[in-house]
Amino acid sequence: MPAREAAGGEELTGDLAGPDEPGGLVVFVHGSGSSRHSPRNVAVARRLNGMGLTTLLLDLLTPPERLQDERDGRIRFDVELLTARVLGVLDRLAEREDLRNRALGLFGASTGAAAALGAAVRRPREVRAVVSRGGRPDLATERLAGLRAPTLFVVGERDAEVLRLNENVARELTVEHEVHRVPNATHLFEEAGALEQVAEAAGAWFSRYLLPTTTA
Numbered sequence: 001m002p003a004r005e006a007a008g009g010e011e012l013t014g015d016l017a018g019p020d021e022p023g024g025l026v027v028f029v030h031g032s033g034s035s036r037h038s039p040r041n042v043a044v045a046r047r048l049n050g051m052g053l054t055t056l057l058l059d060l061l062t063p064p065e066r067l068q069d070e071r072d073g074r075i076r077f078d079v080e081l082l083t084a085r086v087l088g089v090l091d092r093l094a095e096r097e098d099l100r101n102r103a104l105g106l107f108g109a110s111t112g113a114a115a116a117l118g119a120a121v122r123r124p125r126e127v128r129a130v131v132s133r134g135g136r137p138d139l140a141t142e143r144l145a146g147l148r149a150p151t152l153f154v155v156g157e158r159d160a161e162v163l164r165l166n167e168n169v170a171r172e173l174t175v176e177h178e179v180h181r182v183p184n185a186t187h188l189f190e191e192a193g194a195l196e197q198v199a200e201a202a203g204a205w206f207s208r209y210l211l212p213t214t215t216a
């Protein structure tokens with residue numbers, strides 16, 4: 001279902017989907033000119049829905065900002081702005097009775113991964129887990145040594161520069177983390193089966209930290 005969230009005084013549009021029963025909630029944080037209609041993130045979100053997780057795919061930029069970004073490409077690299085928008089969305093989610101008690105995860109893509117990590121550092125009691133897909137965690141404006149949310153970095157094996165950047169950041173973390181290399185994949189995971197591997201890895205990570213465990 002569509003949802004509108006205010007963040008920093010701006011009205012942002014998002015698509016909320018998932019099972020009716022309470023469970024974990026994953027907020028998608030897009031970057032680099034993407035939107036909530038990104039076929040890659042939509043595919044991952046559907047897989048998470050199938051695993052019992054609710055997802056919120058957001059446009060962190062307003063329509064005028066997206067037009068401006070299409071012209072000069074600068075706003076997508078304004079990580080501080082994107083981080084502030086994510087924090088604003090988290091504030092609004094905390095006001096919703098149907099969502100505020102759900103275990104919260106953030107799924108960041110490209111420059112959105114830096115914003116997701118920055119928000120997780122600032123809200124350690126709220127954000128339970130983070131997944132970065134082909135992300136640029138090196139652009140985070142926060143000191144990631146203070147990160148407390150278990151973090152998974154998913155990177156294409158053939159995306160050499162981004163893989164190097166992710167591995168450098170991962171070495172600085174003290175929290176539980178993992179760098180998951182998708183074999184033979186490049187930056188956009190366009191190779192056969194690559195995106196499915198992203199979805200499976202993300203789903204396993206979020207299920208581990210966001211869904212309640214059951215005992216026999």
